[in-house]
Amino acid sequence: MHPEEGNAGYSYEECRATADWLLAQVDIRPLVGIVCGSGLGGLAEMLKDQVAFNYKDIPSFPQSTVHGHAGRLVFGTLKGRACVCMQGRFHLYEGYPIQKITLPMRIFKLLGVETVILTNAAGGLNQDYRVGDIMILKDHLNMPGFAGNNPLAGLNDERFGVRFPCMSDAYDRDLQQLAFDVGAELGYSDFLRKGVYCVLGGPSFETIAECRMLHTLGADAVGMSTVHEVLVARHCGMRCFALSLITNQAVMDYESEEKANHEEVLETGKLRAEQLERLVSNMVLRIQHNNNNNNNEDDDNDINSY
Numbered sequence: 001m002h003p004e005e006g007n008a009g010y011s012y013e014e015c016r017a018t019a020d021w022l023l024a025q026v027d028i029r030p031l032v033g034i035v036c037g038s039g040l041g042g043l044a045e046m047l048k049d050q051v052a053f054n055y056k057d058i059p060s061f062p063q064s065t066v067h068g069h070a071g072r073l074v075f076g077t078l079k080g081r082a083c084v085c086m087q088g089r090f091h092l093y094e095g096y097p098i099q100k101i102t103l104p105m106r107i108f109k110l111l112g113v114e115t116v117i118l119t120n121a122a123g124g125l126n127q128d129y130r131v132g133d134i135m136i137l138k139d140h141l142n143m144p145g146f147a148g149n150n151p152l153a154g155l156n157d158e159r160f161g162v163r164f165p166c167m168s169d170a171y172d173r174d175l176q177q178l179a180f181d182v183g184a185e186l187g188y189s190d191f192l193r194k195g196v197y198c199v200l201g202g203p204s205f206e207t208i209a210e211c212r213m214l215h216t217l218g219a220d221a222v223g224m225s226t227v228h229e230v231l232v233a234r235h236c237g238m239r240c241f242a243l244s245l246i247t248n249q250a251v252m253d254y255e256s257e258e259k260a261n262h263e264e265v266l267e268t269g270k271l272r273a274e275q276l277e278r279l280v281s282n283m284v285l286r287i288q289h290n291n292n293n294n295n296n297e298d299d300d301n302d303i304n305s306y
């Protein structure tokens with residue numbers, strides 16, 4: 001059997017067709033792509049002059065099935081900057097092949113996106129972390145990848161990127177610094193952290209032994225997303241910035257009565273939504289692009305507005 005037959009991914013031409021379908025219907029040419037994590041879809045609501053598509057109407061797009069993920073692709077401007085925002089993402093545990101859950105990253109690329117900002121909700125493994133902290137990702141542990149489940153497996157199309165992409169620079173260091181600078185100006189330094197995110201397949205939350213193991217391995221937070229998207233985004237040359245909202249403390253102690261649950265994850269998202277939106281929108285305002293086609297006259301430079 002030719003390996004292509006076993007590859008559940010989309011061809012370059014299929015991705016191009018989806019991107020062209022979108023480009024034919026919107027005038028906005030985004031340089032920034034944003035992915036909203038569980039309960040963090042409010043980010044998409046901040047966009048002005050919105051043109052939105054339900055995922056079910058976009059050719060080749062999967063559907064969102066998880067509560068807290070609306071399932072809309074929203075084009076618009078954020079502080080005068082052209083953006084496209086996934087209001088809801090796809091996860092491995094929804095049953096999609098890994099190449100499908102990461103399809104939107106290749107669509108972003110073909111829309112002209114240069115920088116991807118990914119957000120997620122995650123459980124805190126680092127004992128210094130508190131619920132409500134925002135962790136800037138400096139690196140990741142890709143557990144499904146250790147078992148061969150990597151979205152880049154299968155035939156490699158060089159039009160997207162190289163066969164063996166480097167991941168030691170997966171999370172752009174200038175964007176990490178920008179997040180801390182903007183966060184300091186907003187007065188958020190007390191709850192901004194930098195750490196390592198570990199992705200698991202889900203949907204079951206982790207056992208106590210698993211949390212202890214992940215912490216020992218160097219993970220500061222655990223979740224079920226983001227890493228696959230980063231692999232595909234980096235493969236095709238987009239810069240990545242990712243943050244985790246620590247929505248719950250991972251249970252590390254057999255005496256604990258705490259139980260991880262999705263409702264708590266969504267509730268914490270609501271509590272920090274406003275700060276997260278301010279942080280992301282002010283970052284977007286300051287990100288420099290080679291091909292800046294945004295209208296600077298519309299810039300909203302007030303750090304407290306969003």
Ligand SMILES: O=P(O)(O)O[C@H]1O[C@H](CO)[C@@H](O)[C@H]1O
Nearest residue numbers: 037038120121224225262265
């Ligand atoms: O990573 P996001 O999409 O924010 O969602 C997180 O929240 C869900 C668990 O409550 C999981 O899907 C986990 O990955």
Ligand code: HPA
Nearest residue numbers: 121122123222223224265
């Ligand atoms: O504790 C968690 N574990 C995995 N994924 C999560 N997403 C939010 N919290 C968690």
